[in-house]
């Protein structure tokens with residue numbers, strides 16, 4: 001791989017051990033995947049923040065690094081709401097470790113906003129053809145597919161390395177030829193809302209990491225595409241998808257229809273809603289995987305208006321989104337639901353204590369059983385709220 005004289009110096013350790021380690025990681029990945037050079041990236045999103053997932057070894061690795069990131073960089077969700085962790089039933093020992101992780105990242109100049117939806121935040125609005133280094137798989141999918149930006153599915157360490165160096169290796173989804181669809185997904189019915197998460201869940205199970213192009217009967221909204229991509233990346237390993245006539249590259253590039261076809265029928269979508277249907281009543285309801293947008297908060301606020309929920313319900317979102325919309329937060333919390341920031345149902349240890357959870361996310365449906373050891377049921381947002389046990393206040 002070609003390196004500029006400056007990059008060579010970094011690799012030789014002239015700018016310190018941390019930058020040297022960072023560029024070593026980027027060069028090693030570049031060599032494995034046949035990159036020709038390093039390219040500048042506009043922003044980094046770094047996974048591996050929850051103490052639940054990275055533990056002491058992760059904390060030690062981050063704490064040992066020195067220097068400052070060269071590009072706007074942000075964190076994936078942590079294991080707790082940084083302000084209201086006590087209310088979430090988080091153990092103070094866990095909270096202390098979590099704070100240490102966040103401080104170690106902050107020392108490197110990384111913004112300590114913890115979210116999987118950086119594209120809703122100030123300074124992280126990427127556009128078509130921008131090169132970035134993001135790691136949370138739903139954020140990667142959204143950036144690549146819905147926005148048309150370019151990122152590989154970085155691991156925590158490689159995203160952090162890209163943040164420190166300001167560059168990434170030029171391979172994979174940074175290249176035009178890797179972004180071409182190779183399989184056509186033909187959906188035989190109209191879908192709405194959580195059906196799109198169910199579609200991602202179904203297709204993800206068979207598609208592996210191939211790039212699909214969807215042929216749909218109706219056009220999904222951006223929130224619906226967010227759910228589709230998150231589920232495709234969780235039950236499968238899809239980092240980029242296209243939708244004929246909808247997503248920016250499908251519109252611009254007019255791809256030829258791949259010969260390989262995955263047909264999807266309504267019954268397959270309906271089956272997702274049947275998962276664990278023997279669970280009569282879930283103990284907790286969680287929405288916001290990926291973190292809720294303003295429109296999703298608005299929808300939830302409307303649905304819970306004048307109602308009192310009987311069970312624990314979390315609405316996960318980015319702190320910045322919550323802070324920009326205090327009225328929506330207040331309207332949601334009036335019902336008894338909690339607007340939870342900086343974390344989520346998957347990476348927080350505080351959902352582990354429940355036996356069952358209802359979710360409206362195909363990604364959460366795929367991850368909650370394995371990462372939280374909690375049985376998960378799938379429902380639309382309306383049914384999630386019904387499941388929370390509603391009493392009308394009027």
Ligand SMILES: C[C@@](O)(CCOP(=O)(O)O)CC(=O)O
Pocket residue numbers: 046047048049050053054076077116135136137138156234346347367
């Ligand atoms: C499950 C996930 O959304 C969050 C947990 O990842 P981590 O703890 O940030 O590495 C990661 C992913 O799917 O990329």
Ligand code: SF4
Pocket residue numbers: 076077116136138230288289290291316343344345346347363364367
């Ligand atoms: S809310 Fe979902 S998409 Fe976001 S970090 Fe948690 S598991 Fe990943």
